[in-house]
Amino acid sequence: MGQTINAIVATETADGVRGELQQLDTTELPENDVLVDVAYSTVNYKDALAVSGKGKICRSLPMVCGIDLAGTVTESSAPAFAPGDQVLVNGWGLSEKHWGGYAQQQRLQPDWLVRVPGSLSLEQCMAIGTAGYTAMLCVHAIQDHGIGADAGPVVVTGATGGVGSIAVMLLSRLGYEVSAVSGKADAADFLTQLGAAEVLPRDELDRKARPLESERWAAAVDSVGSQTLATLLAQTAYGGCVAACGLAGGIDLPGTVMPFILRGVTLAGIDSVMAPADKRQRAWDALAELIDKDKLREVYTVEPLARVPELAGELLAGRVKGRIVIDVNA
Ligand SMILES: NC(=O)c1ccc[n+]([C@@H]2O[C@H](COP(=O)([O-])OP(=O)(O)OC[C@H]3O[C@@H](n4cnc5c(N)ncnc54)[C@H](OP(=O)(O)O)[C@@H]3O)[C@@H](O)[C@H]2O)c1
The missing domain is CATH 3.40.50.720 (NAD(P)-binding Rossmann-like Domain)
Structure with missing residues (x-):
């Protein structure tokens, strides 16, 4: 047995595919090379489609939803990353083909990880998000x-x-x-x-x-x-x-x-999901330089993981202004 973690998992229900709060054992996480303690994720339009089942986003079930995440590496068999490194992931098929960011821990491929630019916090990275x-x-x-x-x-x-x-x-x-x-x-x-x-x-x-x-x-x-x-x-x-x-x-x-x-x-x-690593790093470096952090703070709210299904409905109904950051540990 590993550790129990909270996650929003999409499964087939009587009402169709739905993402709901569940407990997972960390031994169930995929066998990827880098283990990350996730701090934050976000709710994007695509997340709302996945969690509500209104769009066919998850290509296999059960699926941990969340197309992006930011957190800290805790284990790595990839030489490029070491425990303590702060990283983020956008896209690369998270929540579609691979388990994503709505979980307190996730195992990821090193190629998917972008190093968090030094001047941004993990919360700010997900306020920016995909x-x-x-x-x-x-x-x-x-x-x-x-x-x-x-x-x-x-x-x-x-x-x-x-x-x-x-x-x-x-x-x-x-x-x-x-x-x-x-x-x-x-x-x-x-x-x-x-x-x-x-x-x-x-x-x-x-x-x-x-x-x-x-x-x-x-x-x-x-x-x-x-x-x-x-x-x-x-x-x-x-x-x-x-x-x-x-x-x-x-x-x-x-x-x-x-x-x-x-x-x-x-x-x-413009495609963000499969964009090559150099385009991503260029974008994140530019974001770190250009984002006005005071203005950024005005455009997002921080919400707990359990509210993701409700927030997905609000976003699809057009009632959300700005960005939603998900604190996966709240
Ligand atoms: N290509 C990529 O890699 C990529 C990456 C991220 C997102 N996207 C796509 O980009 C779009 C925006 O994503 P997002 O995360 O910004 O979503 P979002 O937060 O839901 O924003 C979409 C905005 O579009 C406007 N809108 C909603 N329904 C509309 C309608 N029926 N007709 C016209 N305008 C409408 C609303 O703004 P107003 O109320 O202000 O008009 C809404 O706030 C989505 O379609 C998403 O799938 C693509």
């Missing part, structure tokens, strides 16, 4: 396209969400003029404090677009997809770049090729 790291990948796509802060306004959709709120913070910190798009009527103060220069209602973009509309944006970070993404493309200025990372509004893309062939607009696909 959402913030994805936001940074989007910002890097825009910068790598050569679009600097003087190029014109950059728009962020789903702006009060995890990806959106951190994208607003990062872009404004880098000097971009940020337009934030939100469906929440009371979002203006929150988004302005994060650095948005203007806040637009969701329905301004979430409508049928003409093939080309007035050139409005130098670049965009889109976590919504569907009609919103099609409208963004139609409004992006000549040579602009739209970083598309999400599907909160749907998976379709009901647009035309006109923005690509007449304005040279680039649609940059």
Whole structure:
């Protein structure tokens, strides 16, 4: 017998797949090379889909959910890591193919681990989480396209969400003029404090677009997809770049090729799950440098592990503003 630990485990129930609080024995953990004492995880959109069973995220059951985690190495047979190292993981199939972060301990492959940048705490890493790291990948796509802060306004959709709120913070910190798009009527103060220069209602973009509309944006970070993404493309200025990372509004893309062939607009696909290690380290190093820790503290709450199922429902109902950090030991 090992030690008993708490975890949110997805299993098949009478109501379909559900993630619920359970006790596991540490001998049940997978046979990976690095044992981590998990401190924090988060609730992302994908976690909410997995735990509620509303999306087919877990490819095998039982599955410890949680697509990311931050903690301290306690055992390692991999030379790259030693007890005491602070590490984080985003993606790599956690909660899909591999047991994830909603557990007090987890065994992980060394290739999945990123060293926590020295200036960030474990709590701050998960406040940033996969959402913030994805936001940074989007910002890097825009910068790598050569679009600097003087190029014109950059728009962020789903702006009060995890990806959106951190994208607003990062872009404004880098000097971009940020337009934030939100469906929440009371979002203006929150988004302005994060650095948005203007806040637009969701329905301004979430409508049928003409093939080309007035050139409005130098670049965009889109976590919504569907009609919103099609409208963004139609409004992006000549040579602009739209970083598309999400599907909160749907998976379709009901647009035309006109923005690509007449304005040279680039649609940059962003994937955080299988992103190579060098991209991840670059993103986390940039996050450590750019994140305003006082502003970050304003955009997250810390919740206990047992509340994950309830929080997943709230997130899917669109009632969550900002980020949720899960203290797996609370
Ligand atoms: N590509 C990747 O690797 C990657 C990584 C992380 C996340 N994602 C995806 O990115 C998206 C955002 O993730 P997240 O963690 O930021 O989720 P989140 O916290 O739930 O934020 C999504 C935001 O989108 C807006 N929204 C919700 N439903 C909408 C609808 N029907 N139509 C238009 N807007 C809607 C809401 O913002 P407002 O109320 O402010 O409009 C919501 O806060 C998700 O689709 C997620 O799966 C992808």
